[in-house]
Amino acid sequence: MSIELKQVSYTYMPKTPYEHKALDDVSFTLDEGSFTAIAGHTGSGKSTLVQHLNGLLHPECGQVLVDGVDLADSSRTGRQAAKEARNKVGMVFQYPEQQLFEETIAADIAFGPKNQGLEGEALAKRVKEAMELMGLDYAAYKDRSPFQLSGGQKRRVAIAGVLALHPKYLVLDEPTAGLDPQGREDLIQIICRLRKKWKLTIVFVSHNMEDIARLADSVVIMNHGQMAIKAAPQAAFEQVGILQAAGLQEPQMLHLLHRLQAVGLPVKADGIQLADGIHAIKEALSHAK
Amino acid sequence: MAFIKVENLTHIYHPGTPQESVALDKVNLSIEAGEFVAVLGTNGSGKSTLARHLNGLLLPTEGRCFIRGLDTCNEQELWQIRQQIGMVFQNPDNQLIAAVVEDDVAFGPENLGMDPQEIRAKVNASLQAVNMAKYRTFAPHLLSGGQKQRIAIAGALAMDTDCLVLDEPTAMLDPQGREExxxxxxxxxxxxxxxxxxxxxxxxxxxxxxRIVVMDKGQVAADGTPREIFADVPGMKKCGLDVPLAVEVVWQLRHQGIKLPEDILTEDELVEALEAYTCQSN
Known part of the structure; x- marks a missing residue:
């Protein structure tokens, strides 16, 4: 089972002076259990793309299939199936904490599943489970106001609200933007855990090449509404020209290692994480002796 | 006289209610005219609360905040203060208000009652200063994040501001926008x-x-040059912060017995130092 994009194109405000082609013939498949990053500069079509994944936008041409069901199907026979398919895809927008509104954390997280008809014990169980997945102690936090929390905690509450809907696919639009280094690290750990525990299929939009290298098994790089690359992060980062054309930078460590190579240091430039880089530099220094 | 002087500044949100929280706790800080000060700190450390005191968007619960000797608590002086301190916030979409770029930049000077010709000159000069002159007739919503932030900066410049306070201006931008x-x-x-x-x-x-000021739990935890601040790698991590990659690499290599200079800050310096190190050992 998978999310499949087939030759998807989308134009904003067609036939007006503001007409803008945001997606241009994009095709790819997100397999069940995969962890995919989407990167690209502002205006490259990333956000338009993710809004297609749960039918917030429908393609102008092409199709988006979730587990084989066309999300745009509005025929009398297909409508119900399309709705169910859209429900399988949980969407966490940028700065999701801005969408918190309830008086207590538990009530905010319960809002989604309640609207799906869940109540009583089952509803409380959902809320508890989602909070614990996001590293929020149920007893300590459930009755507190979400507005008293730190930025990082608020964001976790907002994500818990989506997880409480039990999505099969989870889409996160820049989940770590605006968080401090510790908050960023905590959230990344939680996302890793989610994947392991729930076998969620995850798609996340990010500008952070280090995060992409660490988390994703493949990365889609968007440029001018087209897919420039879909490959494993390591392979994608080797295509420095395409990265730069797409307004992205190679990971910092890789950049450093490449510069060291350029000045004649015999380093192996295949590390992205700190420990790998340090190891490569040490090796090179001992060879140089 | 310091340009910005913060004396014993305490700010408590929702005092006397169960939501009471102390965001700033007796902060003392002075910033001279012409300084470039970066403020670091985790979410909730009081950075934004501090920034909002600098032009009187927030007023102290206790203590004082002076801009060139003008007191933000004095309502008569507040307009003069706001003219000198331009604010740029995180989300560019929340601070651009007009339908055309040049109208947006002109908003401030118009409100000051400036002469139309003078406004025109100010708007042109400000847009040039941020390298956005060719976009003056564009609609702001069609610009990239980095461009929008530069328009916000131009808006402050058009007011003849002497100081810019920028609260995470790059948090929502892509790498290119951040750099711009x-x-x-x-x-x-x-x-x-x-x-x-x-x-x-x-x-x-x-x-x-x-200069870098590190905020932690509503207080100034450290204050010094970037080299001084980032030299304390464990201390920064303890505050929930980090150090630039070059600093981290040097720190790790030094701990593994490789004798590199201690005060490396940038990637350029690191590349140079490693090059020198290998030449030396040959």
């Missing part, structure tokens, strides 16, 4: 001597400042 904004701020500081207070979560951005 930082370069613009650096240029304004270097060429016009504008005082900069720059709040960020990006350690590499902070390393270009003259």
């Amino acid at each position: 904004v930082l370069r613009t701020v650096q240029k304004l500081h270097e060429e016009r001597g504008i005082t900069i207070v720059y709040i960020t979560h990006f350690m590499e951005e902070a390393s270009v400042a003259d």
